[in-house]
Amino acid sequence: MTVATAPKKATTNLIGLEKSDYRGLETTLCQGCGHNSIVSQIVAVCFELSIPPEQLIKVSGIGCSSKAPAYFMNRAHGFNGLHGRMPSAATGAILANHSMRAIGMSGDGDTANIGMGQFKHMVRRNVPMVYIVANNGVYGLTKGQFSATAEQGLELKKGLQNKLPPIDICLEALIGGASFVARSFAGDPRQLSTLLKAALAHKGTAVLDVISPCVIFNNKDESPKSYAWGREHEEPLHDLTYVPERDEIVISYEPGEITSVAFADGSSLRLKKIEVDHDPTSRLAALTLIEESRTQGTFVTGLIYVNPTQPTFVEISGLGTTPLARLTPAQMRPTEETLRDINARFA
Amino acid sequence: MSVQSRLAVVEKSGVTRKVNDFSIVVATVNGSGSQTANGVILRSLFAMGIPVSGKNLFPSNIQGLATWFTIRANAAGFVARTDQSEILIAMNRTTVIEDLKGLAEGGVCLYADDMAFEKSRGDVHYYAIPATRLARESGAEASLRPYVANMAYVGGLAWLLGIELSEVESALAAHFRGKAKAVALNFGVVQAAHKHAAENLTKTDGFRVERMPAEAGMILVDGNTAAALGAIYGGVSFAAWYPITPASSLAEGLQDYLPQLRRDPTTGENHFLMVQAEDELGALGMAVGAGWMGARSMTSTSGPGLSLMAEFSGLAHYAEVPVVIWDVQRMGPSTGLPTRVSQGDLLFAHFIGHGDGRQVVLLPGPNECFEFGWRAFDLAERLQAPIFVLSDLDLGMNLWRVPSFRYPDQPMDRGKVLSAEDLARLGGFARYKDVDGDGIGWRTLPGNSHPRSAYFTRGTGHDENAAYSEDPQVWEANMARLARKYQTAKGLVPSPVVEHMSGSRIGLVGFGSTDPAIQEARHILAQGGLPSDYLRLRAIPFADEVGRFLAEHPVNWVVELNSDGQMHSLLKIYFAEHAGRMRSLAHNDGLPLTARRVVQAVRDEKEEER
Ligand SMILES: Cc1ncc(C[n+]2csc(CCOP(=O)(O)OP(=O)(O)O)c2C)c(N)n1
Ligand code: SF4
Ligand SMILES: [Mg+2]
Numbered sequence: 001m002t003v004a005t006a007p008k009k010a011t012t013n014l015i016g017l018e019k020s021d022y023r024g025l026e027t028t029l030c031q032g033c034g035h036n037s038i039v040s041q042i043v044a045v046c047f048e049l050s051i052p053p054e055q056l057i058k059v060s061g062i063g064c065s066s067k068a069p070a071y072f073m074n075r076a077h078g079f080n081g082l083h084g085r086m087p088s089a090a091t092g093a094i095l096a097n098h099s100m101r102a103i104g105m106s107g108d109g110d111t112a113n114i115g116m117g118q119f120k121h122m123v124r125r126n127v128p129m130v131y132i133v134a135n136n137g138v139y140g141l142t143k144g145q146f147s148a149t150a151e152q153g154l155e156l157k158k159g160l161q162n163k164l165p166p167i168d169i170c171l172e173a174l175i176g177g178a179s180f181v182a183r184s185f186a187g188d189p190r191q192l193s194t195l196l197k198a199a200l201a202h203k204g205t206a207v208l209d210v211i212s213p214c215v216i217f218n219n220k221d222e223s224p225k226s227y228a229w230g231r232e233h234e235e236p237l238h239d240l241t242y243v244p245e246r247d248e249i250v251i252s253y254e255p256g257e258i259t260s261v262a263f264a265d266g267s268s269l270r271l272k273k274i275e276v277d278h279d280p281t282s283r284l285a286a287l288t289l290i291e292e293s294r295t296q297g298t299f300v301t302g303l304i305y306v307n308p309t310q311p312t313f314v315e316i317s318g319l320g321t322t323p324l325a326r327l328t329p330a331q332m333r334p335t336e337e338t339l340r341d342i343n344a345r346f347a
Numbered sequence: 348m349s350v351q352s353r354l355a356v357v358e359k360s361g362v363t364r365k366v367n368d369f370s371i372v373v374a375t376v377n378g379s380g381s382q383t384a385n386g387v388i389l390r391s392l393f394a395m396g397i398p399v400s401g402k403n404l405f406p407s408n409i410q411g412l413a414t415w416f417t418i419r420a421n422a423a424g425f426v427a428r429t430d431q432s433e434i435l436i437a438m439n440r441t442t443v444i445e446d447l448k449g450l451a452e453g454g455v456c457l458y459a460d461d462m463a464f465e466k467s468r469g470d471v472h473y474y475a476i477p478a479t480r481l482a483r484e485s486g487a488e489a490s491l492r493p494y495v496a497n498m499a500y501v502g503g504l505a506w507l508l509g510i511e512l513s514e515v516e517s518a519l520a521a522h523f524r525g526k527a528k529a530v531a532l533n534f535g536v537v538q539a540a541h542k543h544a545a546e547n548l549t550k551t552d553g554f555r556v557e558r559m560p561a562e563a564g565m566i567l568v569d570g571n572t573a574a575a576l577g578a579i580y581g582g583v584s585f586a587a588w589y590p591i592t593p594a595s596s597l598a599e600g601l602q603d604y605l606p607q608l609r610r611d612p613t614t615g616e617n618h619f620l621m622v623q624a625e626d627e628l629g630a631l632g633m634a635v636g637a638g639w640m641g642a643r644s645m646t647s648t649s650g651p652g653l654s655l656m657a658e659f660s661g662l663a664h665y666a667e668v669p670v671v672i673w674d675v676q677r678m679g680p681s682t683g684l685p686t687r688v689s690q691g692d693l694l695f696a697h698f699i700g701h702g703d704g705r706q707v708v709l710l711p712g713p714n715e716c717f718e719f720g721w722r723a724f725d726l727a728e729r730l731q732a733p734i735f736v737l738s739d740l741d742l743g744m745n746l747w748r749v750p751s752f753r754y755p756d757q758p759m760d761r762g763k764v765l766s767a768e769d770l771a772r773l774g775g776f777a778r779y780k781d782v783d784g785d786g787i788g789w790r791t792l793p794g795n796s797h798p799r800s801a802y803f804t805r806g807t808g809h810d811e812n813a814a815y816s817e818d819p820q821v822w823e824a825n826m827a828r829l830a831r832k833y834q835t836a837k838g839l840v841p842s843p844v845v846e847h848m849s850g851s852r853i854g855l856v857g858f859g860s861t862d863p864a865i866q867e868a869r870h871i872l873a874q875g876g877l878p879s880d881y882l883r884l885r886a887i888p889f890a891d892e893v894g895r896f897l898a899e900h901p902v903n904w905v906v907e908l909n910s911d912g913q914m915h916s917l918l919k920i921y922f923a924e925h926a927g928r929m930r931s932l933a934h935n936d937g938l939p940l941t942a943r944r945v946v947q948a949v950r951d952e953k954e955e956e957r
Pocket of ligand 1: 064106111134136
């Protein structure tokens with residue numbers, strides 16, 4: 001495959017910003033933590049896509065993963081909310097100003113344990129945002145307890161074994177009605193970056209479940225959420241290429257091997273099949289894929305499901321173009337005359 | 348005979364006339380459609396200029412259990428609930444024996460004639476109305492008959508009391524929003540019953556209504572609708588909620604009126620959004636997110652929902668996010684008394700959240716649901732804080748005769764917000780720095796295009812620049828600033844309302860829906876030689892004036908609808924020096940307060956003094 005749109009090595013992007021304009025504070029996460037790799041990719045991708053940082057909000061729950069928004073895009077407003085409740089705060093914020101983009105950062109505990117209810121209702125509503133779960137199968141911040149995505153039989157601390165089957169975040173998202181479901185691996189920056197771009201191009205909730213090893217509490221080689229295991233077992237579904245709207249598309253693929261997903265903003269994701277023949281626009285195929293990989297013990301990554309046209313909550317809500325947070329007092333307070341009318345109704 | 352029952356004894360010979368002064372209790376079965384009939388009676392009396400109130404005492408049930416609706420008409424304007432009614436409309440065979448026992452001496456019993464029961468009370472005037480037959484003859488299809496049968500008691504009562512039929516018809520027209528067929532069907536039954544009564548019954552009691560010179564500018568409205576409308580005139584743009592009695596009708600009021608009042612007349616765009624959340628956690632989460640983004644946002648709930656909102660309330664307090672939370676209070680948790688009134692969330696609301704934190708609480712009286720509806724947003728944005736408005740089931744769900752809504756007399760206060768131009772001028776800002784000395788920092792809204800507009804919002808652990816900090820001194824300084832903000836709030840919230848009587852040595856302190864009972868109690872006490880002063884609290888933090896009031900009286904009764912004396916406890920915290928002057932008059936039986944409770948407590952203590 002040859003792609004003529006290799007990223008230009010310019011120091012400023014299309015809106016004249018340097019990559020450093022997309023940086024956050026120095027990370028306080030552990031060295032080698034998968035979450036740091038996710039942060040790096042967010043910085044790179046937002047820079048590359050020339051997203052104005054002031055037009056984006058960062059929202060998160062609580063956990064090591066949820067601290068991550070402090071480590072990217074200082075020029076974007078951030079909201080570090082409550083454990084498991086990022087979806088509701090993000091929903092309210094986005095509905096109050098739907099001209100903004102949003103990146104949500106959560107953890108597996110934050111999403112699949114305490115926050116499962118809000119998570120599922122958010123994807124059901126298809127609120128426009130990128131929802132990243134930095135999934136390490138463990139509670140990092142509270143020091144190593146099992147999360148609901150931990151594999152059955154896993155032993156993390158001496159003598160403690162996880163006896164319950166894991167919850168699959170992609171599966172939950174699909175069943176909840178998500179319009180974009182992808183899985184990636186913090187140790188695969190190229191794929192992660194491409195999926196992040198696609199997620200940012202998607203108009204609804206884009207769920208990105210990123211296996212992100214916790215080097216302190218869950219990185220033993222035999223653990224399925226470790227770097228070693230991930231590298232050994234990762235089976236990408238497709239070779240992915242993201243084509244931004246502005247770039248001329250010159251791709252030479254063997255015909256018949258490529259599927260293309262076009263997003264509402266005019267960009268597209270080209271998928272070249274690798275081994276499994278997976279159609280990411282079929283929910284049934286997506287469900288089957290997850291179930292098969294579970295029974296085979298494989299670790300598929302890539303775009304699992306997408307419906308780029310599924311109406312978003314903003315679209316169905318009847319909101320106009322003016323964001324609610326930008327209304328003027330004159331638009332917010334009905335006239336005195338209307339109140340006379342109201343009073344007459346109760347008189 | 349009880350103190351407040353001012354029913355003149357009806358003698359067999361000369362019947363004493365009782366004009367515009369009685370209580371009616373309508374005993375029906377839940378789900379039988381009596382709401383329409385009761386509303387029509389209430390509205391007709393209101394239209395005749397008579398001060399009136401209506402209270403629905405209903406079970407937590409959709410159909411089948413007993414329910415009572417009480418109407419009080421009183422020319423002098425005392426419309427609190429009374430312990431006894433003078434007129435019983437008996438439509439429920441399972442409760443009629445008990446209902447009859449509770450009737451005041453010399454009272455009236457208007458009943459459905461196919462209901463056989465022992466007329467055990469010799470002092471009562473009985474009138475039978477053939478409700479079922481009149482419904483059958485009305486031409487209504489079978490499924491509607493039980494509903495229109497209720498109109499028979501409306502007609503019977505209209506004859507009995509002299510309620511003008513034209514007002515009954517207008518009330519029906521208002522209820523059915525002009526649907527002529529429905530009005531005709533129902534009014535037909537009213538007329539038939541009226542005619543039947545006039546031709547077959549003889550009036551032996553003395554109760555009557557007479558048109559009064561209409562007091563201009565009064566309306567009849569429930570507190571939840573008033574609150575919703577107030578919020579709309581306060582510019583609410585985002586509301587998230589989860590259904591719960593008795594708060595649902597507040598959100599439903601928003602749902603009804605927002606499309607009428609907040610759709611852009613030229614573009615047709617909605618300038619509002621309502622979301623029915625998955626639970627109250629989500630509801631407040633969304634409202635906080637929207638408030639942070641810069642929209643006027645709110646949620647409405649009752650006690651159980653408020654419990655779920657505790658964590659987000661704490662976050663909004665520390666992150667300093669404006670949001671309005673209405674709590675329409677009801678009795679405690681789970682099932683049992685969810686449809687009964689209480690003022691039991693006071694302490695919880697004031698201290699809600701984890702760690703330190705005292706919240707601003709507004710306490711609207713019956714006339715203030717609309718006003719506090721819009722004011723709460725000015726306070727929330729000015730103070731950058733959650734504002735709790737405590738209503739209750741009685742205030743929220745029952746109809747109140749109140750002065751018509753007054754248009755906000757102040758422009759909207761959007762609080763301290765810096766625009767991109769401001770930042771260009773200032774070169775930057777520090778989110779949590781107290782530049783003005785009032786404890787309130789300046790904020791920016793996401794989307795502000797200035798490169799230095801962003802800040803990182805989190806609960807605890809931030810310095811003046813909103814940067815992460817666990818430095819003890821930094822945090823202590825932040826807490827001191829929040830304390831200053833609380834002091835600022837004291838000067839901004841509605842001040843208490845004080846009413847004096849000359850020669851009074853008794854203080855009464857109350858808030859919210861108990862106002863009519865307290866007013867009536869003062870009247871009765873004064874007639875018995877015990878004048879009193881009254882302070883009606885309208886907000887926490889308490890004004891200094893509260894302390895002065897307490898100091899003026901050797902005895903101050905703190906009247907409230909809960910068992911623990913929550914307001915009493917709070918006042919003892921904030922005015923410890925006057926603790927000895929306060930007595931708790933805490934009462935909690937699930938029903939709106941009556942004047943008798945207050946009168947009795949005050950008199951009993953006076954007895955002891957002697
Ligand atoms: C209501 C509440 N309960 C518990 C906690 C404590 N807590 C903080 S982080 C966390 C788990 C985080 O796990 P995860 O979301 O997987 O994030 P990670 O640290 O692994 O990235 C818990 C239980 C909390 N902050 N709030
Ligand atoms: S404890 Fe684990 S999850 Fe947390 S920062 Fe360290 S490596 Fe990452
Ligand atoms: Mg985790």
